[in-house]
Amino acid sequence: MxxxxxxxxxxxxxxxxxxxxxxxxxxxxxxxxxxxxxxxxxxxxxxxxxxxxxxxxxxxxxxxxxxxxxxxxxxxxxxxxxxxxxxxxxxxxxxxxxxxxxxxxxxxxxxxxxxxxxxxxxxxxxxxxxLPSIHQRYALYRGVKPLRIDHFNCFSDDVQASVDFYNALGFRTTEYTECEQTGRLWAAWMHRKGGVHDMAFTHGVGPRLHHVAFWVPTPLNIIDLLDLMATTGYVANIERGPGRHGISNAFFLYVRDPDGHRIELYCSDYLTADPDHEPIRWDLRDPQRQTLWGAPAPRSWFEEGTPFPDTPPRQPVYEASPIVAA
CATH class of the missing domain: 3.10.180.10 (2,3-Dihydroxybiphenyl 1,2-Dioxygenase, domain 1)
Structure with a gap:
């Protein structure tokens, strides 16, 4: 493994x-x-x-x-x-x-x-x-009502190397994707705070930021955001979703900000605080891995990301073919 x-x-x-x-x-x-x-x-x-x-x-x-x-x-x-x-x-x-x-x-x-x-x-x-607490100042709530930052996901040209390093820092793997043909690691979700992940890595041209995610109260808040974006000039900024991931069980939506940074709105994952929590394995070709309901991600989701300064992205160390929407 x-x-x-x-x-x-x-x-x-x-x-x-x-x-x-x-x-x-x-x-x-x-x-x-x-x-x-x-x-x-x-x-x-x-x-x-x-x-x-x-x-x-x-x-x-x-x-x-x-x-x-x-x-x-x-x-x-x-x-x-x-x-x-x-x-x-x-x-x-x-x-x-x-x-x-x-x-x-x-x-x-x-x-x-x-x-x-x-x-x-x-x-x-x-x-x-x-700063003073504003959690119960409900008059301030707008948009998708984001409660907290939840995780980062990065493209990595060597997911195994990324996992080995963050594992040494005490990050624990909750779920991972393995390429059946090569037996190599394609993606991994790693946490410190007791959720599914603080940091995740996805096989691809990297390193680049894939997305930053925010925890929201309910799936209905994501629907509200979709209605808002669709009627305020941001319909083209909706990239993927809504849906439910097989990995993490999270209800999700991916949008892009005006500069193209990818943002995930996210809720409904699960507790992973136990030190003997066993990671869940997924096969790269399992259609329910990306989305429990079976809908594949668009090509942009696998290819586009935000570069880091002074770190030229590199081609991944091996080739793999995820399921991509036509």
Whole structure:
């Protein structure tokens, strides 16, 4: 089996994912989509930057939009358990010859910026500026009513290498896809917070960001968002869904922001907190793997993603053929 044994006592403790930094071409246009349409709350604004959070989050931000010439996923952010874990993380990355430096990050405490072995830019922090709770301020709820950031999914040119590295950090695999013809790993879903995933990897030209996902209260909120997007000029931004994944059991919708960044709206997955939770295997050619109801994903879902800065994407280490919609 291509899934390594879980590391229950990793070299430093990651609590969960927390935030993403994306470059966008027009902050006003992005605000109209991310805040006024999706429903994230604006927590800070500058000439070149917009900060947002979801409804149950207490930290200052889960999304940072920065003005840039080209769409890029600038960094994927994670929270650690204690201040000391930042020093342990720096030692871990540097011992493997990987870049790791402390940087200034607004609204965050000491922040470690680094890269994984395939070139995905990461940062780890312990303390972030706290904001008053707005979870029960229902007058603020708009769009799809996003409650929290849920996960990242990245294209990886070597899914096995990605899984091996994040497994060493204590990320545990919940589900995975294996290519029956080659016996190799095609995709994997890995978690820290006790859901199906904080980080997932999909076979493809990479590394690139495939999508960032937000947890929403119910499938009906996704239907409401579809009605809103279809009548406010965003119908072309609806890429895939709604549907229910075989993997994770989640009810989902994929949309694209004005710069092409892919966003998943997501609910109804399951608890994975037990340390002896056994991963579920799927075959790449199983039509219910992508969507429990059998509908395949469009070609764009397998081919298009957001590049990371200073990390040229590479062709995958082996060829595989998923089921693609005609």
């Amino acid at each position: 291509p899934i390594p044994a879980p590391v229950l006592y990793p070299p430093f403790q990651v609590v969960r994912l927390n935030h993403i930094v994306l470059s966008v071409s027009d902050l006003s246009r992005s605000r109209a989509f991310w805040a006024d349409t999706l429903g994230l709350q604006v927590t800070g604004e500058a000439d070149d930057r917009l900060y947002l959070r979801a409804m149950e989050e207490r930290g200052h931000h889960c999304v940072v939009l920065e003005r840039g010439e080209e769409p890029r996923a600038r960094v994927l952010g994670f929270k650690v358990y204690a201040e000391e874990d930042l020093d342990r993380a720096r030692h871990f990355f540097r011992a493997r010859g990987l870049p790791a430096e402390f940087v200034e990050a607004p609204h965050q405490g000491r922040t470690l910026r680094c890269k994984d072995p395939l070139g995905v830019p990461l940062e780890f922090y312990f303390a972030m500026e706290k």
